[in-house]
Amino acid sequence: MSHHLDILIIGAGISGQLAAREFRNAGREVTLLDKSRPGLESSWAGGGILLPIYPWRQATAISELAIQSLKLYPQLSAELLAKTGIDPEWRECGMLICKNPDFEAAERWCRRYDVVFQTAFAEQTSTLTTQFEQPIWLPGIAQARNPRLLKSLSAYLSQLDTEFISDTEIEEIDIVDRRVTGVKTKHGQYSVNELVVSTGAWTREFLNNLLPDWPADIDIQPVRGQMLLFDAKPETLHYMVLDGDQYLIPRRDGKILVGSTVEQAGFDKTTTEQAREQLYRFATQLLPILKNFPVSHHWAGLRPGSPQGIPFIGQHPDIENLYINAGHFRNGLVMGPAAAQLLADLVLQRPTSIDPTPYSLNRPTAS
Ligand SMILES: Cc1cc2nc3c(=O)[nH]c(=O)nc-3n(C[C@H](O)[C@H](O)[C@H](O)COP(=O)(O)OP(=O)(O)OC[C@H]3O[C@@H](n4cnc5c(N)ncnc54)[C@H](O)[C@@H]3O)c2cc1C
The missing domain is CATH 3.50.50.60 (FAD/NAD(P)-binding domain)
Incomplete structure (x- = not known):
């Protein structure tokens, strides 16, 4: 029938x-x-950063959709929470970007799309161990918690x-x-x-x-991404940090995500020891206090890669x-x-x- x-x-x-x-x-x-x-x-597998990584290096078509979405998210997440009682944990925690050799392009992009930016504060950079290069602080950038959203x-x-x-x-x-x-x-x-x-x-x-x-x-191809989750405490980190191509995302309950790999592995979603070590090293070098917390999860997802x-x-x-x-x-x-x-x-x-x-x-x- x-x-x-x-x-x-x-x-x-x-x-x-x-x-x-x-x-x-x-x-x-x-x-x-x-x-x-x-x-x-x-x-489910993604990080939930509500900003393309270095959007000023990417196609305008990406910024156009991203910027319009940024305006829609507050109402969307409030609506979802009010109707379902399940909090997507949308919150403007801000993002610190450690290395910006193309600072002028970043500045131009922020001005064009009305995204607030500042040079990073000393308190922010002093807790992180990395080679800073014209660090930029984007206080209005938000995240959502994928599984809850x-x-x-x-x-x-x-x-x-x-x-x-x-x-x-x-x-x-x-x-x-x-x-x-x-x-x-x-x-x-x-x-x-x-x-x-x-x-x-x-x-x-x-x-x-x-x-x-x-x-x-x-032309859509799977692109594997692996992530780690540290069971940290809420006071460990308050904002997202992007350093090179990797990042830390602190959730509201203190857990910290570390991402991510970008791998051509077909439709294979298995995690690898090599990626785990690499993400662990990146995270604990950048924020050494993370060594005090266990890694509670390690997973992989398949991004829909496109030209x-x-x-x-x-x-x-x-x-x-x-x-x-x-x-x-x-x-x-x-x-x-x-x-x-x-x-x-x-x-x-x-x-x-x-x-x-x-x-x-x-x-x-x-x-
Ligand atoms: C590690 C990682 C980190 C990421 N971080 C971010 C981030 O911080 N910010 C961000 O914006 N994005 C991020 N992304 C990217 C983002 O997660 C993806 O772009 C997005 O989830 C794609 O959503 P989708 O609904 O198109 O695909 P999916 O979520 O993959 O959904 C596709 C659905 O189609 C179903 N399906 C497939 N084939 C069939 C079929 N034949 N019949 C029926 N159903 C089918 C699948 O079961 C699945 O449920 C990340 C991704 C990964 C993997």
């Missing part, structure tokens, strides 16, 4: 769930389908009568006259009005396997009612709310507040 669905979103990470919220708020019916359970992949978002979507179909994969997608008419899973057939693919690192494989006759050049880290957001080039929101690489949390808004604007044919061109599936492939 075939059930009818309005909007079906494949992939219930941050990208799929935030899109679902946009559609529900616009009065549409939404179903989220995931091969596992919601929010347990990259979105996702849990809260799922609970909120359930309250909004969003249906979750977990542990299920799509077996077939039916296309008639360049439109998706339905999908088949082990549970049966569903007809759909719109299909959104937000399968993170698996997006390229998903599209190639299910739509071999409709090739789309979506220049710019996500693909928009309509499939050949299939009218098939949309993609994937490939957010290192910035899926920080770009999430604005990316979801852009996707919803495109699907619902509303005016967009951000130019969609750089995220289009038809954009030229980066060399």
